[in-house]
Amino acid sequence: MAGGASSASVEAVFREEHGRLLAALVRRFGDLDLAEEAASEAVEAALAHWPVDGVPPKPGAWLMTTARRRAVDRLRRDRAYAARLALLQVDADRADPAPPPDADGELPDERLQLFFTCAHPALPAEDRVALTLRCLAGLSTPEVARAFLVPIETMAKRITRAKKKIREARIPFRVPAVDELPERVPVVLQASYSIFTEGYAASSGPSLQRLGLAEEAIRLARILRRLLPGEREVAGLLGLMLLVYARRESRSGPDGALVLLEEQDRGRWDRAMIEEGRGLVEVALSGGPPGPYGVQAAIAALHDEAVDFASTDWPQIAALYEVLHALTPSPVVALNRAVAVAMRDGPQAGLALLDALLGEPQLRGYHPYPAARAELLHRLGRNAEAAAAYAEALALAGTEPERALLRRKLHTVALKD
Amino acid sequence: MKYMLLINAGKVDGDGQAAGCDVQDWIAFDKQVREAGIFVSGESLADLVTATAVRVGQDGRQIVTDGPFAESREVLGGFYVIDVPDLDIALDWAARCPGARGGGSVVVRPVAEFGV
Numbered sequence: 001m002a003g004g005a006s007s008a009s010v011e012a013v014f015r016e017e018h019g020r021l022l023a024a025l026v027r028r029f030g031d032l033d034l035a036e037e038a039a040s041e042a043v044e045a046a047l048a049h050w051p052v053d054g055v056p057p058k059p060g061a062w063l064m065t066t067a068r069r070r071a072v073d074r075l076r077r078d079r080a081y082a083a084r085l086a087l088l089q090v091d092a093d094r095a096d097p098a099p100p101p102d103a104d105g106e107l108p109d110e111r112l113q114l115f116f117t118c119a120h121p122a123l124p125a126e127d128r129v130a131l132t133l134r135c136l137a138g139l140s141t142p143e144v145a146r147a148f149l150v151p152i153e154t155m156a157k158r159i160t161r162a163k164k165k166i167r168e169a170r171i172p173f174r175v176p177a178v179d180e181l182p183e184r185v186p187v188v189l190q191a192s193y194s195i196f197t198e199g200y201a202a203s204s205g206p207s208l209q210r211l212g213l214a215e216e217a218i219r220l221a222r223i224l225r226r227l228l229p230g231e232r233e234v235a236g237l238l239g240l241m242l243l244v245y246a247r248r249e250s251r252s253g254p255d256g257a258l259v260l261l262e263e264q265d266r267g268r269w270d271r272a273m274i275e276e277g278r279g280l281v282e283v284a285l286s287g288g289p290p291g292p293y294g295v296q297a298a299i300a301a302l303h304d305e306a307v308d309f310a311s312t313d314w315p316q317i318a319a320l321y322e323v324l325h326a327l328t329p330s331p332v333v334a335l336n337r338a339v340a341v342a343m344r345d346g347p348q349a350g351l352a353l354l355d356a357l358l359g360e361p362q363l364r365g366y367h368p369y370p371a372a373r374a375e376l377l378h379r380l381g382r383n384a385e386a387a388a389a390y391a392e393a394l395a396l397a398g399t400e401p402e403r404a405l406l407r408r409k410l411h412t413v414a415l416k417d
Numbered sequence: 418m419k420y421m422l423l424i425n426a427g428k429v430d431g432d433g434q435a436a437g438c439d440v441q442d443w444i445a446f447d448k449q450v451r452e453a454g455i456f457v458s459g460e461s462l463a464d465l466v467t468a469t470a471v472r473v474g475q476d477g478r479q480i481v482t483d484g485p486f487a488e489s490r491e492v493l494g495g496f497y498v499i500d501v502p503d504l505d506i507a508l509d510w511a512a513r514c515p516g517a518r519g520g521g522s523v524v525v526r527p528v529a530e531f532g533v
Contacts, residue, residue, distance in 0.1 A: 120504075122504060122508070168527055169504045169525075169527045170418050170502075170503045170504050170527065171503070171504045171505075172502070172503035172504065172505050174505075176505070
């Protein structure tokens with residue numbers, strides 16, 4: 001089929017263009033539902049035409065023209081809806097005039113507005129994540145549902161509810177003013193980071209990682225990095241994701257079992273990704289006080305740079321956890337700090353810090369806490385207590401590979417006792 | 418678009434004033450809302466001890482009771498209806514409202530629009 005395009009390449013183009021297309025349509029029509037409907041009709045048309053006629057030279061402009069036509073048709077059929085949207089549009093234009101179309105007909109990139117709408121603090125956190133995946137990563141509702149292991153119906157309801165709130169409470173489609181950015185950017189970053197952590201360290205299920213989701217999160221962070229080049233925390237977030245994701249190949253064994261940092265084959269770490277991440281850490285940590293993503297990225301970079309576990313720069317990591325704890329005090333950060341201190345000053349010092357966290361409500365049911373205690377107790381030769389702590393962690397762990405690792409550890413200390 | 422700002426006092430002192438702000442704050446806020454040209458309506462409610470609840474049962478009988486006395490700690494103390502272009506602007510006005518401080522909260526609810 002000369003001049004034709006495979007449906008895979010059509011789909012690749014579509015995934016790249018989807019966010020831009022949707023953002024431009026929301027801007028033009030002021031309604032997320034209408035924009036989604038028109039966008040998906042344009043994609044259907046593309047899937048029908050492109051494999052035969054080839055991908056047009058400006059796929060984005062082609063999709064936009066087609067989608068706009070479909071939206072206008074829909075508005076002609078439904079006058080009441082059109083009148084309501086027209087009213088909305090007057091307000092929107094007054095608040096934020098539309099950018100002029102590009103000279104070459106390509107779409108202006110308005111995805112940043114869409115990021116801020118999807119991750120608006122007025123929406124529940126789980127809805128922000130779902131909408132960001134759906135509108136900006138271009139995942140379908142069933143794909144989003146699969147990613148979070150919830151029934152499709154549940155996810156569809158969640159997305160419908162979020163869109164209803166955007167429409168009826170009139171959550172605006174705009175980039176917040178400079179003085180609002182410090183409050184709003186972290187919410188956008190949090191949505192992408194939640195996607196990443198769910199992908200990289202699945203909270204439940206048979207496997208440890210859902211890599212597709214982590215890759216989507218990295219793609220979103222890359223888009224954000226382009227759209228917000230001056231925000232150092234965006235560099236920190238992308239850097240953090242890359243520096244952690246660089247270890248993906250060595251993080252689980254051939255049988256899917258969890259391999260701890262200590263035992264990972266560092267030769268399999270993705271050097272190119274680490275290099276890119278390190279560059280981003282430099283951006284994140286220069287030109288002002290660091291933010292939490294920048295600090296976490298710096299910690300990940302120190303792990304990535306160490307030739308082996310023993311020669312890791314623990315004093316530096318412990319100091320960075322200190323900084324992180326000052327920025328975002330939480331029992332989970334305190335737990336990580338305690339582990340780093342144990343590596344720097346010995347297990348007794350780390351255990352004292354861990355025991356000080358006993359009874360923290362946020363750590364109740366959090367298996368890394370008893371697992372970390374067990375490890376330090378084991379190193380102190382207190383094997384009976386270590387076994388009890390491993391057993392506690394085992395009962396709480398959510399994925400099978402984590403449970404398998406804890407069973408192995410428990411077995412080891414039980415033998416010594 | 419119209420939004421109602423429901424002002425819930427957190428702790429109310431003996432004079433019915435929300436903690437952390439005085440009458441001057443309210444006067445200043447009210448002036449700002451009116452001068453911005455967004456004011457639709459707004460009232461401050463009298464003390465909760467003056468409240469009376471009416472219910473009509475299935476048999477059509479009217480039941481009048483004293484109260485309600487708040488089971489939750491937050492007590493509706495007043496409201497504004499403002500007309501602004503979008504939720505962000507409404508949230509911004511809510512944040513300026515003295516009732517949002519001192520343990521209180523301002524709930525922002527869009528007013529339903531029927532028809533076009």
